[in-house]
Amino acid sequence: MRFSRQMKTVEEALQALLDKLTTLDEEQVQIKEAYGRILAHDIVATCDMPPFDRSPLDGFAVRAADTVHATVEQPVRLRVVETVAAGKVPIIPLEAGCATRIMTGAMMPAGADAVIMFEQTENPGEISEVVGVKRVMRAGENISRRGEEIAMGSVVAKAGERINAGTLAILATFGYTQVSVIRKPRVGLLSTGIELVGIEEPLTPGKIRNSNTTMLSALIAEAGGIPVQYPVLPDDLAGAKEKLTAYIQEVDMLVSSGGVSVGDYDVIASLVDDPDVELLFNRIAMRPGSPTTSLLLSGKPVLALSGNPGACFVGFELFARPALQRQGGQPIVSHRSIKAKLGISYEKPCPYPRYLRGRLATKDGLLLAQPDFNDKAGNLGTLKNSECLIVIPAGGKGKQAGELVEVIVHAAPSWREEV
């Protein structure tokens, strides 16, 4: 099968992989550990918000009817009967001719139907037994009504949403000390190739250091998974299969780099002929990374990326990240491709769709995609700059600057407005 492979498009290959994946089960986490996790269930408001009628500012709770003759020149004077701090319960119901000094967030006293801010009263810095109201108030003015922001029982966050700082504010407000989230996918991570030495080892002739494992480990964590690092795979088929079969029991997915091409020691490429293995794909109509391979072993997915750092990176973004999203319970797992204007022409013929690493910029409201011209499949020096993959479709002679291209964004852009 190594030299005669059936080609799939990127979309077909991704779908073949996603079809084999299901969302993992849920677990409870404390709110302090919940950042970045995916909600397993809708979150419901456990009380009205605000939970009571309250003042949105510092001033005086009044009866609007008492203020109908108030002007700047002739303020209406009201007797201050109480001061209510936020957190306190007002004791004295407000009667005609009276006012309650009230702080932002404090509960409205009974009988009051408006709040006038300090700055619209006489001598706002002073605390006095009488307040001069300098303007007419409408009934209901400056009151935050119970439940006006959020009604008790309403859904305030949805299953599948990623918990961010704003979600945490909601969980805290409604008293959720813990929350159900989707378990993080455990992703076994391994490399193939006896040319690889550890980061701490000296380079000897013919060897290179293993950079893919370190890179993939970070990408897996970034995509919401838990990387589980395994040793470099043996380069004989039986040994490799034995290890893979053992490892995959311990994880939800295996991701490897290398060993997918037509070389004599490409064990993953050979493994696809094994009767215990179900091949999902091993040839994709794309550059780089066409030998990217996926198979099922013991019913679980193995995603075998190219050993070349650039192709490994692109393969991760196109296949592993969506797969982790699916297992991790995020509803949108397709490539969120958007359209952008190509910033610089890319004038090479493309027999297959090419996924160029690049960056995003803006210019007067246009979104520009800037390809990285050091985009050699093997070039690891610019991987760190990649924010997106720019899709140059197959056929033709590339794309001209200014043409619309599809872009798959994989990292938070470092927003730049071009001048």
Add this chain to the structure above:
Amino acid sequence: MRFSRQMKTVEEALQALLDKLTTLDEEQVQIKEAYGRILAHDIVATCDMPPFDRSPLDGFAVRAADTVHATVEQPVRLRVVETVAAGKVPIIPLEAGCATRIMTGAMMPAGADAVIMFEQTENPGEISEVVGVKRVMRAGENISRRGEEIAMGSVVAKAGERINAGTLAILATFGYTQVSVIRKPRVGLLSTGIELVGIEEPLTPGKIRNSNTTMLSALIAEAGGIPVQYPVLPDDLAGAKEKLTAYIQEVDMLVSSGGVSVGDYDVIASLVDDPDVELLFNRIAMRPGSPTTSLLLSGKPVLALSGNPGACFVGFELFARPALQRQGGQPIVSHRSIKAKLGISYEKPCPYPRYLRGRLATKDGLLLAQPDFNDKAGNLGTLKNSECLIVIPAGGKGKQAGELVEVIVHAAPSWREEV
């Protein structure tokens, strides 16, 4: 000072704060702990990359001169003298009429000056003592030259860059088991207000749960800081000052929420009159969050945000995040504002610049900014959806859909292409 405050623009206020901040010192971290950290120094390549001339594909190393008569119909037959796997050192120098079977990433044998891929030879799946070369090779073809990607000694990552998966690949490649990074700012975090109860406590009349601390803690960690949580501040001035003075010894910055307005118990607002305190700003020409306050205590910054969740959130993005970037050693700490087209008209008069929370979308290469119309200062239900702040300038009657607006992006957008 509570009622008579000097107004600064957002830009002036931010500059006043940044001027008081310096980059923190550096520390060594292991590569496994380095993700997301900021490089303290440039990183230099410790070897050429590739470290030796190597084959970029699986095939045969040949002498181009031997192939000048090769065609598909009449392949040139060469004697295979050796097989070189990646990681091995070739032993036999290549002589005329000979070829070396060579795998991707393997070192080139002496005497060879080109590599032909398996697929361009006869019977590519078979291992044989003779190979039939079916095309003419140019000297130098399909060789990855030593140092062609990265030359030893060149700068491969710069001080101030955030370490991502691609940076880790570089560090691993060049044998950096540990790396110097800027120390993370320790940020003391506290709230004011006796209306606040803990997440786990029942709501009693007049109280609300403290959501700001949980939210700010997540935002601080997201911005690269280490949140250090302190108890709710006492609401008397002397007590509050004593606590703040003690806390600030332990951290690089204090961030609080609440207590900045004109209420009787707004301790931060009162503290600015203290002779031990240097006021940076306490009134900003912006909505929401105009009373956002900053001061220096014992030479360190206190950033006091509004207690209102929406204004607290906006204040964090406008002031705390850039401040943390400055202390954390990132070179660009200003607001990275870009231009986008307003997706929906915002037709309210704005006496001060308004910072609307919103989301980004694209449409055929245009970048659209969609304001969140539930953008009440007090509305915490939609904070989780915010990806950016849309700036509606002061004066006029807002902005019409389609007009260019300034946008400050604070979160990775969930890219949506509108249809």
